[in-house]
Amino acid sequence: MTVLVLTRAFDATSDLVVSELTARGVPVYRLDPGDFSDGLTVEAHLGPETSTWTSVLHGQHRDLTLDDVHAVYYRRPSPFRPHPDMTDHDARWARSEARAGFHGLLAALDCPWVNHPSRNAHAELRPVALATAARCGLSVPRTLITNDPVAARGFVDSLPGKVAAYKGLGPGGPTSRGADAHALWTTQVRAHEIEDTVNLTAHQFQQWVPKAYEVRLTAVGGQLFAAEIHAGSAAGRIDFRTDYDNNTYRPCQVPAPVAGGMAALLDALQLRYAACDFVVDQDDGHWYLVDVNPNGQWGFVPELRAPIAHALADLLEGEHP
Structure with missing residues (x-):
């Protein structure tokens, strides 16, 4: 077969x-x-x-x-x-x-699909993914989705440190056409920087969590593979994807509550695979989920390439751990 x-x-x-x-x-x-x-x-x-x-x-x-x-x-x-x-x-x-x-x-x-495109499309909807994650017991930073600039400024002003993380809701940036397509990286934003043009479409603003590091947690069936991501540049500390060359990675253990939440999340979204991004609070070490990628990358962490490839092959071959 x-x-x-x-x-x-x-x-x-x-x-x-x-x-x-x-x-x-x-x-x-x-x-x-x-x-x-x-x-x-x-x-x-x-x-x-x-x-x-x-x-x-x-x-x-x-x-x-x-x-x-x-x-x-x-x-x-x-x-x-x-x-x-x-x-x-x-x-x-x-x-x-x-x-x-x-x-x-x-x-x-x-x-069996890893994953069926219809399940990917459902899980890629940020409001669906974040609300499902919260219901599954995973911690999600305070988040606002709006096209009201007044509401956006008020939300950012209400946050600790009065700063939010802004990230596009969709897979590409505002000029995503053919060869000109590009990603819209996460940025920090303050209330006075929010323009009235916010009213032109939906935007997501999320509480900025001062982080010790980020974690890419890859789930394959019932197995979890996690790596700390330590950024080596100012841009990378805001969004690690902007500067892969200066990142360092270290496989890490997953806290039990996060592992349980991830199992529930994959079950609720009917996914066999997902790559989730967490930020780890620099003060108390708490893990906050900020993104669910049902078709996300995993090969950029050298120590996890072989184990994840092996787990995916098991899943596709029909051997479930």
Whole structure:
């Protein structure tokens, strides 16, 4: 039985899992859904005599019968690329049809996913993730989502130190288009810095927790892998993703209440995998969850690459610890 890996052409994180599965002799079929329909075709049949699709993918080098798929690793595939000769109107239509048809056939696979894209999409909604985390017993800093600049200024003024962390609610920044896409990093903001243009869309403001360090906690099934992240620059101390080269990492133990909360969180969000970010209070060592990444990175912590790849391979192969 085959493990289907859905990812873009070059993804070092997927490579680690594919290598682990291959070393075990597990058949792997890797494809980028963005290649549909340039070099990738599909043929799917459904009739009165069956309740499931009989589907075959025809790739450039080999074919895959979707009935043979045992599990799916969904790892940041690239978006559908319409033919360059299409008009904008036709390209929008083609994207919609590809999503409903090709992506729909993949989503219909009745097998274990890590994670199913519908569960990722649900967990990526920040209001859903943070409220669920709080209900599961994880500590979440005071948070405001608003498009009212007056409410935003009042909230920030009410916080200890009168400073908040601002981070975009979505996956990209305000100019996320094609090659110009970029991340919107976490920034510190004070009330007088909040402009009236806040009223143009939703914004998230969160209590700034003075931190000793951050923790990336990666959950794979029932296993937890945590690493302290110690930033080596001023920018990195605000958002560690801005300066990976100057960060240092140290695997660490997870406090029992956090471990219990994480188990409940994955169960509530129906996830088999998640990478969560915590800040650890510099005064009392308390862990505060600030982000849930259902499809987050994990390969940047050297000591945890092999253990996490092994755990993901176990999950995809069907061996659950």
